[in-house]
Amino acid sequence: MENNTVNILFVCGMGMGTSTMAELGVKRNLGAFRISANVQHTSLGQMDSLRDWADIIVILKNLARQMKVREGEHVIPVVNIMDGKGIASKVNDIVEQYFPQAKG
Numbered sequence: 764m765e766n767n768t769v770n771i772l773f774v775c776g777m778g779m780g781t782s783t784m785a786e787l788g789v790k791r792n793l794g795a796f797r798i799s800a801n802v803q804h805t806s807l808g809q810m811d812s813l814r815d816w817a818d819i820i821v822i823l824k825n826l827a828r829q830m831k832v833r834e835g836e837h838v839i840p841v842v843n844i845m846d847g848k849g850i851a852s853k854v855n856d857i858v859e860q861y862f863p864q865a866k867g
Contacts, residue, residue, distance in 0.1 A: 769858055769865040772817035773804040776826060781844055785821060788847025789854065796855040797867045819857055821850060837861065 771789070775781035786804045793800055805813055807826050814820070819837045822830065827840035837857045841850055858865050 767864045767867075768799040768801055769854075769862045770816055770818045771800050771802045771854060772810070772813050772820045773802065774807055774810050774820060774822040774826060775804070775844075776807060776823070781823065785841065785844040785847070785850065788845060789821070789851045790847075792847045792851035793854065795848075796851060796858070798851075798855060798858050799865050799867055800854075818862060819854055821854070 773783075773786045773789075775785070783804050786802050790800075790802060803813060803816075807822075807829065810820075810830070814833075814836075819839065821839045821841060823844070824840040824842050827838060830838075832838050839850065839853045839857070843849070
């Protein structure tokens with residue numbers, strides 16, 4: 764986390780469509796929670812290159828089974844990527860507990 768902004772990484776199989784749609788849906792809903800966030804999307808294969816940057820990882824549930832969660836890592840496995848409000852709510856829960864300085 765840098766400058767009171769939480770870093771959120773969206774991960775899907777190819778790093779294009781699914782993670783991009785999830786990112787856009789969540790970005791639209793983070794304002795309601797007054798969360799300052801940097802967001803990026805990537806593929807599962809490229810995730811490790813951004814993993815240290817990410818404070819929160821949002822990943823499709825079927826792909827989450829393929830990753831080993833590191834100690835202290837905050838991972839949100841999702842089924843419905845179109846549920847921007849629900850995912851943003853889960854992000855908010857993590858932010859309130861671990862990154863309260865990201866709330867404006």
